[in-house]
Each structure stands twice: as structure tokens, then as C-alpha cells.
Amino acid sequence: MPVRLFDARAFRAERRAADLTQRQVAEAAGVQEAAVARWESATTQPLPEMLPTLARVLGKPIDALFPRQGPPDLADLRADAGYSQKDTAALTGTTTASSLRKAEHGVRRLTAEAVSLLAAGYGVSEEALQAAQERTFGVEASEPEPGLPSTLAEKIAFMLEQTYPDQNAPSDADIASGINRHAGATVFTARDVRDLRTGTPVEAPPIVLDGLAAFFGVKPLYFQSEDAVTRQVAEGLKLLASKRRGDVGQVAARGMGAEGLSADLLAIVNSVVEDLARRPRQDGSSPQ
Known part of the structure; x- marks a missing residue:
């Protein structure tokens, strides 16, 4: 999983450049001020799904503030949309996120309906979500096999x-x-x-x-x-x-x-x- 890079020093520098206090960032992100202090001291790191919110609070593109090498897998797409696994149950109309959890762990692929619903919820195309799923399962996208019907x-x-x-x-x-x-x-x-x-x-x-x-x-x-x-x-x-x-x-x-x-x-x-x-x-x- 190509996790986004969180650099504590860079984050603190960007907060100060935005003329925001730790308390203001914490209030905007919905966390405790102590959590922001721990992030900046490199004691802990924010959850991946918290990074989009922090980027918005600091007014920076997420790719510039928290870069990632390589294309995203399923967990990356979810985090980039700001969702925890538990939160996605509301997107798919289910009581639990067990299907997504299995997919993110490479155990069982999502159904076509789940792909459609999650893609809409994440704000990406179904093709992008399918490609992320294949990367989760260790399959690199490739050109269609010659002679294999696609349309x-x-x-x-x-x-x-x-x-x-x-x-x-x-x-x-x-x-x-x-x-x-x-x-x-x-x-x-x-x-x-x-x-x-x-x-x-x-x-x-x-x-x-x-x-x-x-x-x-x-x-x-x-x-x-x-x-x-x-x-x-x-x-x-x-x-x-x-x-x-x-x-x-x-x-x-x-x-x-x-x-x-x-x-x-x-x-x-x-x-x-x-x-x-x-x-x-x-x-x-x-x-x-």
C-alpha cells in the first residue's frame, strides 16, 4: 500500500505559514489539540482518512502536502475520500463494512454493485476503483488480451x-x-x-x-x-x-x-x- 508521507516538520511549517494555531487546526479537523501536538512532535501520525481534511484546513493540495509514490489501492482511495472502513457501510447501504474489509485485505473482491456505490461515494470512476482493487489483489492493470471481447x-x-x-x-x-x-x-x-x-x-x-x-x-x-x-x-x-x-x-x-x-x-x-x-x-x- 503506497501510504501517503506525513512529515511532521513540514506539517508544522505549513500550519505556521497558514497562520493557524494548533488549537485552530484541531477544531477544524474535529480532534483534540493534543493530537495535533503529537503529530508535530512525530510522536504519532494522523489516520490516513484524516489527511484530506488536514490538507483542506491548511489550504494545500493533498498530493503536495502528503505525497504518495505509486497509484492508490482500495484503502488509499477510501482514505483519500476521508472515510474510515466503518463509515463506508452507509455508502453501500449495509450494516457493516465487512465486504470492504475483506476486499482491502485481498480476501474477496467487491461485487459490481459495491464497486458502483463506493466509486460514487469516493468521487472516482468505477474504472479507477476497479483498478485500485486489482492493485490490492496484486494484479497490475494491463491491455486487454487479443481477441478477448471487451465491449x-x-x-x-x-x-x-x-x-x-x-x-x-x-x-x-x-x-x-x-x-x-x-x-x-x-x-x-x-x-x-x-x-x-x-x-x-x-x-x-x-x-x-x-x-x-x-x-x-x-x-x-x-x-x-x-x-x-x-x-x-x-x-x-x-x-x-x-x-x-x-x-x-x-x-x-x-x-x-x-x-x-x-x-x-x-x-x-x-x-x-x-x-x-x-x-x-x-x-x-x-x-x-
Whole structure:
């Protein structure tokens, strides 16, 4: 974690330059005057989430007053927004901050909803918060892998290409009908599907993304900005496509551990395999 540097001498010099007493700084920051004295004597240091307030009190940019080397991780973003872990429960609408605590310790990643809510609360983009989360987990941001679908239009095209390589792909109307069945109401049209496939618009409401996922038989996260899930689904579909002309049962029987597909993804692939096994072959014969 690239903690911000607190220099006791520099802080005291900036306070004096701002013509503020220790008491005035303490009152403005909501702490005891003794706390400011301990900071300036280098006995203790302020909590990371206190630094944005101190920078504002002294009228200095936080990066100039408390510099940090390297980009922020999750805990850094929270501190820069002035929140303690406990305070973030109000941002996510939960009773505790246990999910954020686990994420900041690299135990479990935040849900897509939590990422969105925290990004709004911290005043950063969701992309910036996702990047900070990856740094927390020791993953450096990198360019998308060649051929890996990233936009919504690319993901739909990939599903159509990999799921229906030897068959007539569903029409825009078929896909729209599947979305509407999942939603239980008419929320999308064939023209809307065509617009998504051609990249206009580049986003869709959650109910549409859920309907797309249900139609293609993948988890909803595939159609959201989750690169790791997208990569696993893509790998699973490629595996399925490579086996389709042979014995599809080999895919269902193939056990893969941490070095291969995840258990969840393998379950998805196997469910598709079972469906394929029940379908008549293109030559009209029954499946073996």
C-alpha cells in the first residue's frame, strides 16, 4: 500500500505559514489539540482518512502536502475520500463494512454493485476503483488480451460466433424475445438488439444484461465489466466449440481444477453440453 508521507516538520511549517494555531487546526479537523501536538512532535501520525481534511484546513493540495509514490489501492482511495472502513457501510447501504474489509485485505473482491456505490461515494470512476482493487489483489492493470471481447457489442458477437458455429444463429427478434421472457415484460425489441450488436448504445440496463445472460446461458457478470469472468466464459466457449464436432461427453467428463475452468464455469459448459446432447444432429439422426 503506497501510504501517503506525513512529515511532521513540514506539517508544522505549513500550519505556521497558514497562520493557524494548533488549537485552530484541531477544531477544524474535529480532534483534540493534543493530537495535533503529537503529530508535530512525530510522536504519532494522523489516520490516513484524516489527511484530506488536514490538507483542506491548511489550504494545500493533498498530493503536495502528503505525497504518495505509486497509484492508490482500495484503502488509499477510501482514505483519500476521508472515510474510515466503518463509515463506508452507509455508502453501500449495509450494516457493516465487512465486504470492504475483506476486499482491502485481498480476501474477496467487491461485487459490481459495491464497486458502483463506493466509486460514487469516493468521487472516482468505477474504472479507477476497479483498478485500485486489482492493485490490492496484486494484479497490475494491463491491455486487454487479443481477441478477448471487451465491449457489449463484442461480447454478444462472441457468444453468437462461439455458441452457434455450425447452426443458424438466433435472430435479433429471437434474442429480444428471450430478454422479454426473462424480464416478464416487453422491455426490448429486435431493433434494440441490433443497436447493441452494432455498438449503439454501448451500455444496457441491468434487466437487459440479465436477459442476455439468461438467453445465452452464462452468468450476468459476463456482460458486465468483469474481465476475469469474461475471460473464463470465453475460454469455456472455445473449449465447447472445439469439442462440438466430436464427443461432447468428453467436455462434461473433463475435470478441471484451479489450473483450468472454474467450477462455476464448468457447470455452465456442462449444462450447455447436456442441452446439445439432447438436440437432433444436423443430419437428422438422434444423439448417441
